[in-house]
Amino acid sequence: MPPEAKPLFPVQLVGAGPGAADLLTLRAARAVEGAQALLYDALVGEEILAMAPQACLKIQTGKRAGRPSMRQETINRLMIRLARRGLRVVRLKGGDPSIFGRVGEEAQALRLHGLAAEIVPGVTxxxxxxxxxxxxxxxxxxxxxxxxxxxxxxxxxxxxxxxxxxxxxxxxxxxxxxxxxxxxxxxxxxxxxxxxxxxxxxxxxxxxxxxxxxxxxxxxxxxxxxxxxxxxxxxxxxxxxxxxxxxxxxxxxxxxxxxx
Missing domain, CATH: 3.30.950.10 (Tetrapyrrole methylase, C-terminal domain)
Structure with missing residues (x-):
């Protein structure tokens, strides 16, 4: 690997559960604790966000019914750009990412750009x-x-x-x-x-x-x-x-x- 190259970690599409921090799975908690870039839904609570490292880049994406949200295409571009910089990217979604969480769209966008995705389930x-x-x-x-x-x-x-x-x-x-x-x-x-x-x-x-x-x-x-x-x-x-x-x-x- 050339000296200037950075490893490309899988982007983790993580379920934050319904809101309570103690309903996170262990795998989800470890993903948040190791994140270098965190793209999170509006319903994710402060207690969960506080688990991320202090130096972690945190970006709120919205995604709450009936309220303004970041466009899906913009979220996809952000994940791809940050992952290509070699950062550990966590896309943190309320509930379970596979249940009305657009996980299919996001995983497909990552794959189309040569990036791997790991889906971490959550309590719906x-x-x-x-x-x-x-x-x-x-x-x-x-x-x-x-x-x-x-x-x-x-x-x-x-x-x-x-x-x-x-x-x-x-x-x-x-x-x-x-x-x-x-x-x-x-x-x-x-x-x-x-x-x-x-x-x-x-x-x-x-x-x-x-x-x-x-x-x-x-x-x-x-x-x-x-x-x-x-x-x-x-x-x-x-x-x-x-x-x-x-x-x-x-x-x-x-x-x-x-x-x-």
């Missing part, structure tokens, strides 16, 4: 939200499938596979859909899902201030839209939720405080 919001409030996503004899989906298309249109979503044996985990929850509930009922199907909206999953709103499709269909400026939220729908000992038979619309 659906699992974190369910675990925090003791809600099962599957339950023997009740729910055999979990469907993870987004509520909107790239153009911002509300679009789900309503026929598949009406399957009573499927628990739905709907990302980026809480603000459209009333309309989603109405369409699920129209597609054949029971109006009594349990619904959980979890805001700020994994944080001490997380909120759980327990309701049903019928109640959610007439509820007011989620307030503007609220924290990131995920919508869970399915009979399995009611299998939890903490789910009352008369679940209403009140928000419950986060788990201790």
């Amino acid at each position: 919001a659906a699992c974190a939200a369910a675990a925090q409030f003791g809600l099962p996503l599957t339950h023997r004899g009740v729910a055999r499938r979990v469907v993870m989906t987004t509520a909107t298309t790239q153009d911002g249109e509300l679009a789900l596979d309503w026929a598949a979503a009406s399957d009573p044996e499927a628990t739905l985990a709907i990302y980026m859909g809480a603000r459209a929850a009333p309309e989603i509930a109405r369409r699920l009922i129209a597609a054949g899902r029971s109006p009594l199907t349990p619904v959980a909206i979890v805001e700020n999953a994994s944080s001490p201030g997380a909120n759980l709103n327990r309701t049903t499709l019928a109640q959610q269909a007439v509820a007011a839209p989620m307030r503007a400026g609220a924290g990131p939220a995920i919508l869970l729908v399915g009979e399995a939720l009611a299998a939890s000992a903490s789910w009352p038979s008369d679940a209403g619309l009140e928000a419950l405080p986060g788990a201790a």
